[in-house]
Amino acid sequence: xxxxxxxxxxxxxxxxxxxxxxxxxxxxxxxxxxxxxxxxxxxxxxxxxxxxxxxxxxxxxxxxxxxxxxxxxxxxxxxxxxxxxxxxxxxxxxxxxxxxxxxxxxxxxxxxxxxxxxxxxxxxxxxxxxxxxxxxxxxxxxxxxxxxxxxxxxxxxxxxxxxxxxxxxxxxxxxxxxxxxxxxxxxxxxxxxxxxxxxxxxxxxxxxxxxxxxxxxxxxxxxxxxxxxxxxxxxxxxxxxxxxxxxxxxxxxxxxxxxxxxxxxxxxxxxxxxxxxxxxxxxxxxxxxxxxxxxxxxxxxxxxxxxxxxxxxxxxxxxxxxxxxx
Amino acid sequence: xxxxxxxxxxxxxxxxxxxxxxxxxxxxxxxxxxxxxxxxxxxxxxxxxxxxxxxxxxxxxxxxxxxxxxxxxxxxxxxxxxxxxxxxxxxxxxxxxxxxxxxxxxxxxxxxxxxxxxxxxxxxxxxxxxxxxxxxxxxxxxxxxxxxxxxxxxxxxxxxxxxxxxxxxxxxxxxxxxxxxxxxxxxxxxxxxxxxxxxxxxxxxxxxxxxxxxxxxxxxxxxxxxxxxxxxxxxxxxxxxxxxxxxxxxxxxxxxxxxxxxxxxxxxxxxxxxxxxxxxxxxxxxxxxxxx
Numbered sequence: 001x002x003x004x005x006x007x008x009x010x011x012x013x014x015x016x017x018x019x020x021x022x023x024x025x026x027x028x029x030x031x032x033x034x035x036x037x038x039x040x041x042x043x044x045x046x047x048x049x050x051x052x053x054x055x056x057x058x059x060x061x062x063x064x065x066x067x068x069x070x071x072x073x074x075x076x077x078x079x080x081x082x083x084x085x086x087x088x089x090x091x092x093x094x095x096x097x098x099x100x101x102x103x104x105x106x107x108x109x110x111x112x113x114x115x116x117x118x119x120x121x122x123x124x125x126x127x128x129x130x131x132x133x134x135x136x137x138x139x140x141x142x143x144x145x146x147x148x149x150x151x152x153x154x155x156x157x158x159x160x161x162x163x164x165x166x167x168x169x170x171x172x173x174x175x176x177x178x179x180x181x182x183x184x185x186x187x188x189x190x191x192x193x194x195x196x197x198x199x200x201x202x203x204x205x206x207x208x209x210x211x212x213x214x215x216x217x218x219x220x221x222x223x224x225x226x227x228x229x230x231x232x233x234x235x236x237x238x239x240x241x242x243x244x245x246x247x248x249x250x251x252x253x254x255x256x257x258x259x260x261x262x263x264x265x266x267x268x269x270x271x272x273x274x275x276x277x278x279x280x281x282x283x284x285x286x287x288x289x290x291x292x293x294x295x296x297x298x299x300x301x302x303x304x305x306x307x308x309x310x311x312x313x314x315x316x317x318x319x320x321x322x323x324x325x326x
Numbered sequence: 327x328x329x330x331x332x333x334x335x336x337x338x339x340x341x342x343x344x345x346x347x348x349x350x351x352x353x354x355x356x357x358x359x360x361x362x363x364x365x366x367x368x369x370x371x372x373x374x375x376x377x378x379x380x381x382x383x384x385x386x387x388x389x390x391x392x393x394x395x396x397x398x399x400x401x402x403x404x405x406x407x408x409x410x411x412x413x414x415x416x417x418x419x420x421x422x423x424x425x426x427x428x429x430x431x432x433x434x435x436x437x438x439x440x441x442x443x444x445x446x447x448x449x450x451x452x453x454x455x456x457x458x459x460x461x462x463x464x465x466x467x468x469x470x471x472x473x474x475x476x477x478x479x480x481x482x483x484x485x486x487x488x489x490x491x492x493x494x495x496x497x498x499x500x501x502x503x504x505x506x507x508x509x510x511x512x513x514x515x516x517x518x519x520x521x522x523x524x525x526x527x528x529x530x531x532x533x534x535x536x537x538x539x540x541x542x543x544x545x546x547x548x549x550x551x552x553x554x555x556x557x558x559x560x561x562x563x564x565x566x567x568x569x570x571x572x573x574x575x576x577x578x579x580x581x582x583x584x585x586x587x588x589x590x591x592x593x594x595x596x597x598x599x600x601x602x603x604x605x606x607x608x609x610x611x612x613x614x615x616x617x618x
Contacts, residue, residue: 072437076437076438076439076440080441080472081471083440083441084441084471084472084473084474119371119438122368122371122372122375123371123440123443124371124375124440124442124443125440285375
């Protein structure tokens, strides 16, 4: 979710050339990305850069939905078409399902969404309830945050918590207070979109701290490098939260490359760009190392061709440097 | 439960740990006693959680068509993940309620299905009660962009050839060529072949030829009984242009099967082509013997 402002190039810091060779051979897990908003070119680039798995949290679609059917179709797309689309590029697609904070403010609709959620959260590959939490920090947001925490507890699922842009530090503390009040184990809660201001408390209280590398409005990856230097890799994970705004689906591999350049040890990079997300969300029982190791069958079983993206297990590439399309 | 269904249940059970199978049978038993939609939805969705032994990497093939109690048509279980096999078994246990209740019970599963659930639901088309009522659902599934879902209907499934009308059947076959499916494993391909389909396939062949894309040789086998001048011209041209052996074999075979005079003449004039009539190892090897 970005606010686009024209920015002077000079104010954006030093430009570092894109060298993904630095992370060749590493595997990445982006635990927060909204692939419904991204193109096949993004999937291709992510696969090329070493992204082998993603988690797509349910969120709002850039404007408020007006009916329950669009919610249902959206949730269905996360466990259906989007899962299949990712598989064509060898990327494992998981999701978290929940009512986002903005739309929690439409209470009449929110009530209907709450009735819908149990049909989705027990699906295969649903690794948590998310992204839920606060935006404006209204009473309605709090009500549905609490109800969904209960739902997650009952289902034994991790929770992916969106923290607010405005009044962030207080909103983050409050999100954690409420989770503890409902008896959730902080080890089952991933607090997302952290900053330098929030990270210490999140880690001290035993929660997972996720950082979103998102241009202009959230973390930059130079700051991320410094944070990892300061706090180490434990319970920290990096994501892109790439969506329909000006965002970057390669934020995780790019951040890893910058970490390599900055002399961060490889084990640390693997932890924050792969292992910690796996550890946190595998608590759902829907995800494990073996599943990620298993080659997504870009095979006869999932072959998709003719009018489309894959043919006989080969991913045809668009030649972006040619004006010929054939 | 009669022997037929017992044997399907036994086959499924042999892939599932004893404790898990018993728990699942108990759940299904409760559902049969009180068939509530939510109960079925919970059992159906939770199978990967309740049947942990349903390893994701394991693919199962059962020999021959699998008949189940009261099911209108047999199942063909070929390279199914175990979760699909178990889910389809659960669906065979759904009691034949009044038609509207039965349909809404199953339809509800379709409207909330993930990729693998949808594949199981469509693979189960042959075993649903009120078989004629599932035509529109079947047609909807053929439109799916999710390959595993579409394939669960198009390939190794007895339902479409038994229940789709000609227009819908032809769409299935055209879609199968378009998405590069395993054409010889479409059940009923020979029995349901028809003039309109053959004409549409030849049009498609012209389109592919103009785009310089490959043409699946099976297309010529389906076109064979209905060859005309338009088809013949393109086939002769492709024999000259395309070097692929299987393409040559398919066209020569189609010419030999055809009653269209110029096609037979072409083979007579080019006697060296008769060497290509050997069908061993081709996808249409058992075409003449097919009856379904």
